[in-house]
Amino acid sequence: MVTEPLLTEAQDNMQEGRTRGTATLILRDKTYTVPAGITVRQAIQKAGLVPESVLPTRDGELIPEDERVRDGDVIHLVAVISGG
Amino acid sequence: MRKCRKCGQRAVVYMRQHRLALCKEHYIEWFIEQTARTIRKYRMFTKEDRVLVAVSGGKDSLALWDVLWQLGYQAHGLYIGLGIDGGIGYSDRSREAVETFARERNLHLIVEDVPTQYGEGIPEMARRTRRGRGKPCSVCGLVKRHIMNRVAREGGYTVLATGHNLDDEAAVLFGNVMTWQVGYLARQHPVLPARDGLVKKVKPFFRFYERETAAYALLRGIRYVYDECPFAQGAKSIYYKELLNKLEEERPGTKLQFFLGFLRAKEQGAFAPVQEEVDEELHACEVCGQPTTAPGRCAFCRLVTPGEPVSKPALIAPPLTTPSVVSETASETGARGTVT
Numbered sequence: 001m002v003t004e005p006l007l008t009e010a011q012d013n014m015q016e017g018r019t020r021g022t023a024t025l026i027l028r029d030k031t032y033t034v035p036a037g038i039t040v041r042q043a044i045q046k047a048g049l050v051p052e053s054v055l056p057t058r059d060g061e062l063i064p065e066d067e068r069v070r071d072g073d074v075i076h077l078v079a080v081i082s083g084g
Numbered sequence: 085m086r087k088c089r090k091c092g093q094r095a096v097v098y099m100r101q102h103r104l105a106l107c108k109e110h111y112i113e114w115f116i117e118q119t120a121r122t123i124r125k126y127r128m129f130t131k132e133d134r135v136l137v138a139v140s141g142g143k144d145s146l147a148l149w150d151v152l153w154q155l156g157y158q159a160h161g162l163y164i165g166l167g168i169d170g171g172i173g174y175s176d177r178s179r180e181a182v183e184t185f186a187r188e189r190n191l192h193l194i195v196e197d198v199p200t201q202y203g204e205g206i207p208e209m210a211r212r213t214r215r216g217r218g219k220p221c222s223v224c225g226l227v228k229r230h231i232m233n234r235v236a237r238e239g240g241y242t243v244l245a246t247g248h249n250l251d252d253e254a255a256v257l258f259g260n261v262m263t264w265q266v267g268y269l270a271r272q273h274p275v276l277p278a279r280d281g282l283v284k285k286v287k288p289f290f291r292f293y294e295r296e297t298a299a300y301a302l303l304r305g306i307r308y309v310y311d312e313c314p315f316a317q318g319a320k321s322i323y324y325k326e327l328l329n330k331l332e333e334e335r336p337g338t339k340l341q342f343f344l345g346f347l348r349a350k351e352q353g354a355f356a357p358v359q360e361e362v363d364e365e366l367h368a369c370e371v372c373g374q375p376t377t378a379p380g381r382c383a384f385c386r387l388v389t390p391g392e393p394v395s396k397p398a399l400i401a402p403p404l405t406t407p408s409v410v411s412e413t414a415s416e417t418g419a420r421g422t423v424t
Contacts, residue, residue, distance in 0.1 A: 052329040055298055062096045062108070062302050066086055080298040081329075082142055082312055083252055083321045 021071025027054060027079060034069060041065035044077065053081055097299050100336035108303050115300045119151045119288050126275050128286040129243040135159040136241035136283075138232055139185075139193075141178030141309040143301040144247030146185050148289055150306060152245070153189055159245070161186055164231050165197035166224060167205015170314025175205075178309050185306065194239070196231050202388045207315075209387060220315050223387065230384035233374060236283040248274075248287040251294035254339045255324040257346055270357040273350070280366045281375040293339065294325070 020037035025047050032047035040063060044051045054077040056063050069075070086095040088107035095105035106114055122128070129135055137152060139145040139161045152159035163182040168174045179195065186193035199205040204212075206227060210220030236244045253274070260268045278284040289297055301308055316322065331338045349355065366375045369382035371389075376382035 050326070050329050050333055052293075052295060052332045053326065055295060055302065057302070062299060064086060064094065064096055064105075065098060078298060078302065078310075080143075080295045081251070081322055081325050082144070082294070083255070083316060083319065083325070 023069040023071065023073035023075060025049075025056075025075050025077055027077040036069050036071040036073065038069055039065065040067050040069055040075065043069045043075070049077070054079055096303070097296075099293070099296065101293070101332075101340050112300065112303055115292070115296065116151050116154055118291065119148075120155055122291055123155075123286075123288050126286070128245075128275055128288055129157070129284075131157060133158065133242045134240060135243045135245050136194075136232070136236045136239065137161050137245045138228075138247075139163050139182050140247075141181040142247070143306065143308040144249055144252075144289060144294075144297045146182070146247075146306050146308050147297050147301045147304070148245060148247040149185070149191065150189075150304060151300075152288075153191060160192040160194060160239070160241070162194045162196065162232060162235050164228055165195065165199065166227070167197075167199035168207060168220075168313060168315070172311055172314065174309075174311065174314055177311075181307060181309050194235060196235060198227060198231075213387060215387070221319070224315075226383055226387065230372075230374065230382070233281075233283055234372065237281070237374075241283060242278075244283045244285045246285065246287055247289055247297070249289045249292050249294045249297050250339055250343055251325050251328065252321075253287070253290050254328055254343045255321045257343060258324045258328060259320060266355065267358055269346075269355040273347070281368065281373070290343075291340070 020035065022033050023036050023043065025032040025034055025043060027047075027049065032049075034043040034046050038046065040056045041051050044054060044056065044065075051065060056065065057076045057078055058073065063075070086098055086105040087093065088095045088110050089105055090110040091107060093107040096108050097111045098105040104114075135152060135157055137145065137149045137159050139149055141163070149159060149161055161182065163179060165179055166175050169176075182193065183195075185191075202209075206220045206224045209227070210223040213223065215222050215226070232244055235241075253272070257269075257272060259265075260272065274287040274290040276282075276285040292300075300306075328339050328342075364377060366377060367379045368374070369376045369380075369385055371381050371385040374382055374384070
């Protein structure tokens with residue numbers, strides 16, 4: 001019985017990505033720490049960026065936005081806006 | 085996890101405005117097919133045309149050249165060295181990216197180097213003149229438009245293709261609407277027909293989001309120059325793109341509807357050219373022979389040789405008498421307008 005509230009809390013944390021560690025997003029010379037467990041798209045939004053303006057890559061490969069961010073992930077964001 | 089609509093494998097690109105998810109292989113296939121469709125639908129050019137692709141070393145222009153090459157068009161590249169360093173060797177790196185790209189695919193590349201041919205680069209030209217009010221973008225646009233048209237004419241190319249994408253077009257449109265630049269609205273179009281010494285200009289990527297051209301370049305392993313032109317920082321067009329992307333986030337398809345709706349409105353007669361411009365007579369520049377709105381030397385020749393004729397051999401061109409386009413937009417800096 002004592003485990004129930006803990007389980008609930010754990011589930012909440014999982015939803016929030018809090019107990020799954022963190023991942024790093026890198027855009028040009030800036031880095032952003034985001035909770036693991038959320039989608040790449042959510043992670044980009046959590047970093048205060050616009051997903052439409054960047055492409056997420058891992059190890060040089062394009063990754064889908066609905067993929068979950070894992071603990072220790074390093075995701076490089078490629079800025080797509082150019083011009084002047 | 086989203087699956088590719090065509091094969092059911094893991095999708096890497098999802099286009100919210102089309103509700104379309106595709107894997108790497110099928111995304112590349114889709115992208116090439118869509119380009120071919122746009123070229124046909126808007127009658128941009130055929131396999132018989134000789135196409136000159138303006139390549140800057142950025143993702144869009146290299147992706148365009150790559151697609152045209154794969155589709156079997158006669159597409160040669162034109163790189164214009166602008167003499168911009170900006171502490172990052174911008175022009176040198178751009179040229180290297182373009183030359184590597186062409187060499188790897190055995191494609192024909194024409195290189196025009198502004199500092200070599202005219203004794204100074206774009207930043208120096210901008211400093212020397214008042215054009216652009218301290219920003220070299222206006223001078224850069226003028227020089228590029230002139231060189232592109234000259235090279236196309238000299239080389240017998242029937243079409244000049246640029247890598248402008250939908251975000252580029254939507255941002256220009258947005259800027260012109262914000263300031264109600266009716267003349268520019270009348271002239272903005274992905275296909276500008278040839279006339280009066282101006283080579284036909286087309287934008288085969290104008291229906292692709294910038295994100296899509298970047299995805300294509302990444303998935304095809306195209307090594308492009310990632311850094312922006314040092315002078316592009318703080319540019320209005322970039323600000324407009326960011327604004328439009330925020331709208332797009334809330335309502336997928338907004339950018340596409342905005343621009344395609346504009347083209348439909350034009351087809352229905354909206355934004356017709358103003359009468360003074362329709363009646364405007366074009367003349368051949370007395371030095372270079374390219375079209376210009378005022379008799380005498382064109383803006384380019386006045387820029388590069390304030391006091392003397394340029395050393396380049398003059399093109400022989402008949403006097404120009406019919407109405408034509410002058411420049412496409414005030415805010416554009418690149419290969420976007422026509423000769424002034």
